[in-house]
Amino acid sequence: MTISIWRYSHLTLAISSTLFIVLASITGIILAFEPISNKLNPYDIVNIDNVSVAETIDVLQKNYDEVITLDVDENGFVATNVFLENGENATFYINPKTGEKIGDILEKKPIFEFATSLHRSLFLKSTGRFIIGFVSFLLFLIAITGIILIAKRQGGFSKFFTKVIKENFNQYYHIVVGKYALIPILIITITGVYLSLEKFSLLPKDKSKHIEILSEAKNTDFNIFKTTKLSEVEKIEFPFSTDEEDYYYIKLADKEIAVHQITGQIISEKKDSFFTLGSYYSLLLHTGKGSFLWSLILLLACFAILFFIFSGFAMTLKRTQKKSKIKNKFTKDEAEFIILFGSETGSTLSFANSFYKALIAAKKTAFITDLNNFTSYKKAKNIIVFTATYGEGDAPINATKFIKKINTTNQHQSINFSVIAFGSKEYKHYCKFGMQVHASLLLQEKFKAVLPIHKVNNQSFIEFEQWVLAWSSLHNLDLNISKEDIKIPKEKEQIFTVLNKTKNNIDDTFLIELKPSRKTKFKSGDLLSITPKDETRNRLYSVAKINKTILLSVKRHEFGFCSNFLNNIDINDKLVASIQPNKNFHFPKKTQEVILIANGTGLAPFLGMMNTKKSKTKIHLFWGGRTKESLDIYKKQIDLSLKNKTLTSFYTAFSQAQKNKVYIQDVILSKPELIANTLKNGNHIMICGSLNMYKGVLKALNKITKEQLNSTVDKFIENNQIKSDCY
Numbered sequence: 001m002t003i004s005i006w007r008y009s010h011l012t013l014a015i016s017s018t019l020f021i022v023l024a025s026i027t028g029i030i031l032a033f034e035p036i037s038n039k040l041n042p043y044d045i046v047n048i049d050n051v052s053v054a055e056t057i058d059v060l061q062k063n064y065d066e067v068i069t070l071d072v073d074e075n076g077f078v079a080t081n082v083f084l085e086n087g088e089n090a091t092f093y094i095n096p097k098t099g100e101k102i103g104d105i106l107e108k109k110p111i112f113e114f115a116t117s118l119h120r121s122l123f124l125k126s127t128g129r130f131i132i133g134f135v136s137f138l139l140f141l142i143a144i145t146g147i148i149l150i151a152k153r154q155g156g157f158s159k160f161f162t163k164v165i166k167e168n169f170n171q172y173y174h175i176v177v178g179k180y181a182l183i184p185i186l187i188i189t190i191t192g193v194y195l196s197l198e199k200f201s202l203l204p205k206d207k208s209k210h211i212e213i214l215s216e217a218k219n220t221d222f223n224i225f226k227t228t229k230l231s232e233v234e235k236i237e238f239p240f241s242t243d244e245e246d247y248y249y250i251k252l253a254d255k256e257i258a259v260h261q262i263t264g265q266i267i268s269e270k271k272d273s274f275f276t277l278g279s280y281y282s283l284l285l286h287t288g289k290g291s292f293l294w295s296l297i298l299l300l301a302c303f304a305i306l307f308f309i310f311s312g313f314a315m316t317l318k319r320t321q322k323k324s325k326i327k328n329k330f331t332k333d334e335a336e337f338i339i340l341f342g343s344e345t346g347s348t349l350s351f352a353n354s355f356y357k358a359l360i361a362a363k364k365t366a367f368i369t370d371l372n373n374f375t376s377y378k379k380a381k382n383i384i385v386f387t388a389t390y391g392e393g394d395a396p397i398n399a400t401k402f403i404k405k406i407n408t409t410n411q412h413q414s415i416n417f418s419v420i421a422f423g424s425k426e427y428k429h430y431c432k433f434g435m436q437v438h439a440s441l442l443l444q445e446k447f448k449a450v451l452p453i454h455k456v457n458n459q460s461f462i463e464f465e466q467w468v469l470a471w472s473s474l475h476n477l478d479l480n481i482s483k484e485d486i487k488i489p490k491e492k493e494q495i496f497t498v499l500n501k502t503k504n505n506i507d508d509t510f511l512i513e514l515k516p517s518r519k520t521k522f523k524s525g526d527l528l529s530i531t532p533k534d535e536t537r538n539r540l541y542s543v544a545k546i547n548k549t550i551l552l553s554v555k556r557h558e559f560g561f562c563s564n565f566l567n568n569i570d571i572n573d574k575l576v577a578s579i580q581p582n583k584n585f586h587f588p589k590k591t592q593e594v595i596l597i598a599n600g601t602g603l604a605p606f607l608g609m610m611n612t613k614k615s616k617t618k619i620h621l622f623w624g625g626r627t628k629e630s631l632d633i634y635k636k637q638i639d640l641s642l643k644n645k646t647l648t649s650f651y652t653a654f655s656q657a658q659k660n661k662v663y664i665q666d667v668i669l670s671k672p673e674l675i676a677n678t679l680k681n682g683n684h685i686m687i688c689g690s691l692n693m694y695k696g697v698l699k700a701l702n703k704i705t706k707e708q709l710n711s712t713v714d715k716f717i718e719n720n721q722i723k724s725d726c727y
Contacts, residue, residue: 074290
């Protein structure tokens with residue numbers, strides 16, 4: 001069954017029952033406090049696991065004229081109903097060791113009375129009980145479809161509890177909370193349905209009767225009373241008279257026994273039916289009576305249900321809004337370029353949209369729509385497919401019909417196509433659906449691939465930029481797409497205080513150290529997004545983490561609005577910015593050797609990585625600048641790392657320091673063994689700086705890998721051994 005069926009079922013069930021689920025959850029939260037508050041009362045002063053029935057009956061019969069019943073509730077509180085000396089009938093809690101009264105029977109508080117009535121029947125009596133029971137069943141189905149959706153996203157039921165890839169807040173916590181709350185929610189729904197069935201007498205009736213067993217009598221030994229602990233008892237009914245035909249009736253967890261009041265002989269027993277036990281345990285599990293821990297779990301489960309409703313509808317609304325924002329300037333039959341996208345969370349659509357806008361800015365006729373809307377196109381010469389992959393290689397929700405349509409749609413003219421696939425290497429089926437799309441198009445006579453399929457890991461802008469450059473070059477176009485054009489959700493902004501700032505060096509570059517206003521999790525390699533006042537576009541800077549502060553390296557450009565803004569602020573000034581995770585460019589956790597390659601301000605994140613790396617990891621730094629003076633602002637940090645042996649070796653290239661220009665790629669070519677051995681042993685290379693530098697470095701690395709390892713550099717990029725963040 002396709003993923004869309006499960007998702008539509010999940011969403012339809014949620015929409016149809018939202019109001020009632022919200023009411024049941026809110027009242028459930030209130031009612032979860034009732035057993036907790038009851039449990040806090042001081043009426044379990046004796047451990048009833050250590051008190052026998054015989055002991056308590058003995059003290060009761062000594063202290064009171066007549067004992068009617070003895071009850072032990074779910075909290076372990078022991079209550080009795082007796083006649084006092086003045087002839088009054090009274091019920092109260094007792095100390096089971098002494099028989100003394102220790103408190104009055106707890107009365108249900110008004111708020112719990114109100115919440116119980118609303119929770120059970122919505123104040124609509126039998127009609128309300130039916131609605132709540134039916135909604136419990138719908139919630140059960142929602143939970144089941146939720147389990148299936150999580151399993152599909154994670155790559156199968158065997159990986160249900162494996163790490164969740166964080167794409168955005170709602171998606172991540174909808175899955176994480178779901179994995180741990182689904183079992184309690186299933187229990188709540190199953191027991192809720194069971195109790196509703198019992199209310200409407202739809203369960204088989206308990207027809208069990210007392211069966212005479214006549215155990216061997218031992219005079220007045222009452223062995224059953226001595227060997228049975230109070231913790232095993234629910235209720236004891238005392239004989240009404242001294243007549244031998246009146247017995248003690250003892251209700252245990254799974255049966256009721258009749259005991260002769262004179263001989264102590266077990267006369268008969270009645271075992272509870274399966275359905276009676278089901279009702280008993282359903283009530284306990286549904287209400288949390290007698291268990292502080294289970295009541296707390298039920299409380300959290302009710303909060304989880306409310307969160308599921310919020311996050312689920314937020315994700316649905318986000319998908320709807322993303323789709324509604326698409327505004328085509330040309331119709332499908334007017335456009336030369338057709339952009340088709342398959343996007344699960346909206347991230348892939350952001351890349352497709354930026355590409356569409358760049359084509360429009362280049363005065364080209366373009367049309368963008370989702371893959372499900374694929375049809376014939378009268379003037380199309382190029383189709384460009386942007387698609388993500390869902391779970392076990394499935395299509396995103398808006399791409400499920402594409403492969404079927406491609407095989408049934410008659411296209412009149414020949415069309416060139418390119419496929420760019422988005423995914424995460426942390427998933428087993430990385431970009432699988434994108435590969436299926438590419439293969440399906442290759443099988444069509446009227447479609448011709450102009451580029452191999454291109455994969456983008458974790459929304460990497462640099463990997464996207466590589467494809468844009470290749471595609472633009474092939475079509476003789478100059479497309480202008482910046483990282484800021486990709487509308488990836490931003491983190492919340494906060495205030496940062498300027499702690500330190502260096503003077504500008506010969507290249508008009510400076511370091512600035514910032515302190516976050518609140519405790520913030522981030523790593524070297526993450527990005528700081530700054531939008532100066534009166535500006536609409538943000539600027540992203542790669543950060544170094546130095547003792548919980550942020551270190552930026554900034555080059556001032558004459559007309560650079562943000563770089564001039566940072567250049568003009570002083571120590572103790574404040575600025576507003578947000579930290580954006582850049583997980584694809586964090587220092588590798590398990591590696592023996594890392595080569596860091598940067599030019600200019602691209603050195604910034606590496607200063608932080610050298611500051612926090614593990615002592616056993618060897619780090620080799622290659623850095624390129626214009627002159628030796630360009631290094632001055634970084635020299636203190638680098639010298640300290642060399643002294644502390646957190647940096648193993650340091651190589652420089654100064655392009656303007658001598659007549660023959662030397663670039664960083666030239667120095668790399670002079671160290672082929674270091675490069676080859678690092679990659680051969682499964683270790684890593686990280687690159688940060690300008691795109692021009694990146695192209696030169698990749699060319700040098702490709703030369704080394706071909707000569708030394710008989711392989712192309714693409715293989716190591718694919719293996720995630722070469723990480724980059726360039727601009």
